[in-house]
Amino acid sequence: MSGIYRSRVAGTGSYLPEGVITNFDIEKMVETNNQWIIERTGIERRHKAAPHEACSDLCYEASIKALKDAGLTAQDLDLIIVSTVSGDQVMPSTACVLQHRLGARHIMAFDLSAACSGFVYGLSVADQFIRTGMYKNILVVGGEVLHRLVNYKDRETCILFGDAAGAWIVSRAEANDPNTIMSSHLHADGGLGDLFVLPGGGSRMPFSQEVLDSGNHYVKMKGREIFKNAVRTLTQCCHEALAANNVKSHEVDWLVPHQANVRILESVAEYFEFPKEKVIFSLQETGNTSAASIPVAFDLAVQEKKIQRGQLILLAAFGAGLTSGSVLLRF
Numbered sequence: 001m002s003g004i005y006r007s008r009v010a011g012t013g014s015y016l017p018e019g020v021i022t023n024f025d026i027e028k029m030v031e032t033n034n035q036w037i038i039e040r041t042g043i044e045r046r047h048k049a050a051p052h053e054a055c056s057d058l059c060y061e062a063s064i065k066a067l068k069d070a071g072l073t074a075q076d077l078d079l080i081i082v083s084t085v086s087g088d089q090v091m092p093s094t095a096c097v098l099q100h101r102l103g104a105r106h107i108m109a110f111d112l113s114a115a116c117s118g119f120v121y122g123l124s125v126a127d128q129f130i131r132t133g134m135y136k137n138i139l140v141v142g143g144e145v146l147h148r149l150v151n152y153k154d155r156e157t158c159i160l161f162g163d164a165a166g167a168w169i170v171s172r173a174e175a176n177d178p179n180t181i182m183s184s185h186l187h188a189d190g191g192l193g194d195l196f197v198l199p200g201g202g203s204r205m206p207f208s209q210e211v212l213d214s215g216n217h218y219v220k221m222k223g224r225e226i227f228k229n230a231v232r233t234l235t236q237c238c239h240e241a242l243a244a245n246n247v248k249s250h251e252v253d254w255l256v257p258h259q260a261n262v263r264i265l266e267s268v269a270e271y272f273e274f275p276k277e278k279v280i281f282s283l284q285e286t287g288n289t290s291a292a293s294i295p296v297a298f299d300l301a302v303q304e305k306k307i308q309r310g311q312l313i314l315l316a317a318f319g320a321g322l323t324s325g326s327v328l329l330r331f
């Protein structure tokens with residue numbers, strides 16, 4: 001990949017709201033049980049934003065930690081990207097709300113909509129702005145309050161999703177710094193968009209009593225189809241990233257995939273011929289947090305001292321759209 005400069009990950013942070021929805025809580029809402037959910041998804045609990053918390057509040061907490069980790073202040077930022085499908089409101093963007101709350105300068109700030117691939121899309125955009133020399137310090141956040149988009153009468157979806165935010169500071173690297181973002185590869189297949197949708201509230205199906213009565217303000221998913229596509233696409237993304245960089249899979253220290261379903265991730269590890277022990281799993285604690293999932297899984301693994309500076313990390317994402325992508329980086 002071309003460009004004058006390279007990007008590095010200068011700091012990371014994450015935030016999980018205090019509230020928790022356990023499988024036992026869900027047992028009380030729909031016909032399901034703890035054992036089924038663990039066996040089929042690997043998820044044991046998900047975090048839930050408090051009634052006063054919106055997406056930007058979660059993003060703020062994660063961003064403050066990432067800035068501190070990078071040794072920067074909000075005044076140092078040149079760009080803010082918030083990847084989300086559950087922003088505070090349709091407009092203004094959650095990134096603008098966050099910019100003001102952080103006390104950043106009047107810098108460019110925008111939301112990015114790529115569902116569960118949102119964070120790798122955001123990283124790739126940030127990387128391009130660094131490579132051209134336009135910006136030096138960029139805040140990329142994945143933040144979601146998904147429990148407000150989920151129907152707690154739909155047992156196929158309500159078991160999966162949770163709330164969280166994860167943030168990275170992406171900065172211009174020194175010329176001789178070996179720890180940089182090496183590549184990003186992004187994809188979308190709009191023809192499969194109907195596998196995972198939130199139909200109500202847009203210009204095609206504006207809010208009405210009918211939308212509310214029919215539950216079209218909640219996510220709708222064809223789980224089995226999503227599952228198959230996720231395994232295939234994530235595996236392809238992993239192969240693509242390694243081939244483009246002439247890297248062998250044994251050289252990768254950690255695979256940090258989108259935390260969708262433990263069986264999806266185990267299948268990807270099998271098809272990618274990658275040891276399961278080197279795959280980061282956090283979904284037992286968080287569920288699927290869409291755009292927040294990769295930066296949260298990453299940050300938790302940094303806190304646990306699994307992921308360390310200098311290691312080679314492969315991020316792979318998949319989501320509604322259908323979108324997908326990878327980022328290969330040396331941390």
Ligand SMILES: CC(C)(COP(=O)(O)OP(=O)(O)OC[C@H]1O[C@@H](n2cnc3c(N)ncnc32)[C@H](O)[C@@H]1OP(=O)(O)O)[C@@H](O)C(=O)NCCC(=O)NCCS
Nearest residue numbers: 031032036040116155156159223224226227260261318319
């Ligand atoms: C949703 C998901 C967990 C369902 O698991 P599954 O093993 O595929 O289950 P199936 O859809 O084959 O359904 C098997 C049975 O379990 C039932 N079932 C579905 N959800 C259930 C639940 N929460 N509890 C108990 N039974 C459930 C189904 O109704 C079906 O019953 P039937 O055989 O009587 O029709 C799984 O398909 C999945 O995780 N898909 C990917 C979703 C995803 O990652 N989305 C986000 C992408 S970014």
